Amino acid sequence: FLADRLGKPLLVEGPAGVGKTELAKAVAQVAGARLVRLQCYEGVDESRALYEWNHAKQLLRISAGRDETWDEARTDIFSEEFLLPRPLLTAIRGDDPKVLLIDETDKADVEVEGLLLEVLSDFQVTVPELGTVTASRRPFVVLTSNATRELSEALRRRCLFLHIGFPDAELERRIVRLKVPGIDAALAASVVRVVGALRAMDLRKAPSVAE
Template sequence: MFKDIADVRGRLGRQQYIASEEIGTVVYLAQSLCKPILAEGPAGVGKTELAKAWAAAVGRPLVRLQCYEGLDESKALYEWEYAKQMLYTQLLRDTLQNVLSDVQSLGEAANRLAQEEDVFFSENFLLPRPLLTALMSDEPVVLLIDEIDRADVEFEAFLLEVLSDFQVSVPELGTIHAKHQPMVLLTSNNTRELSEALKRRCLYLYVDYPTHDAELNIVRLKVPDLRPEMAQQAVAIVHQLRNMDLRKLPSISETLDWARALVTLNADSIDEKTLTNTLTVLLKYEADVAKAKRMMGNGGSRYP
């Protein structure tokens, strides 16, 4: 558990995650108020990474639920293991026969079987999916619900029960309460508006592209092999690209990929040739690449 905000930032830092003061505050609040965090922001600014670092910093397992269109309760919560139930029925046939050996009528047999039916709908045959795993875990976990904006509205509504009471109902077993309240992080890339009700239950964290200095720190930490002046230059170029009117702006993860590419290529400096050759690491659309090349061509003198 974190002692204070500085502790949060320090321990996340040791997991190689540079947390801004804002992130530190929100994570600390999430812990002390026991509320989920909803992290929004452009793709690739380290929202998912935050969950991983958070879990590692508090030494807890991370349970991840990736959302997509069409995700429903059975895939997120639990499934009955039909195959295992079938297998057990086959194997236990003799025992079943013993149980039913002295009955006279069909009705009596059905009744007796009904008494035993709990065997087949017990936790033995329950296949927990991420949400149930997080609730039933013997130790507290960090639950990451990734890209919630991709899931359907019904799923969002279903999540409300889980997130506010930390319990779910399985019709055959009854209501399952969380043994330990998990710490929850939801991420959204903002492809659609989330419902008010869900937002109300969460602490809101907007993760934006980092400032020049912050990004430089990240690059230095994650790609220590890149020479400092090259790192400086690389980050400056990325920031310049972000100011352009592009279809998809380069994110931190792309900056890091590019920095690694520069190391791998053994580049001594970022000259125009290296830049043109590696630009596709940063930009993922043909039109963007062309636009950036034009811009770099005009101001070529600024990149020695």
């Protein structure tokens, strides 16, 4: 509610498989918004996160117009038609409602955080050849993290923080019954009880809601 009203990104942390990613999908579904997802991984960079030029198409365009001067060709190949928008740019363009999911933010390299900061504070992106794109309608932003590393102070400060832990038994029964329609109530309850007991044991990994 606050993230929506304040227009602030929501940073969701918690153990694996408790519904962090699911939360963004649910918000998109309830709001009738399009989900735009940036999956973070080690090595994700500007060309994967923001935009990239379609080099193959640019080359084809250049060889198709052999008699043109360089100036003519240049202005043409750096136009909208040759741009490949990636999730961050996609999320701030257009007027339709969107939910931007920046998933597993902690897996990305620290440099990507600089990029996120820029986009999440101003909701604008500058493509040198085309100019600055400013969001006419801000997306609802959800960042998720398993806290394998601390995100930078600057990024955390711009977000509202939500921790999702393991649900209590009553909530978990409701989740199971939602995800397995028609399941016998007694069976759902005993599954939840067994999983709860496993979580209390000293295991290398506690079973998640997903499991």
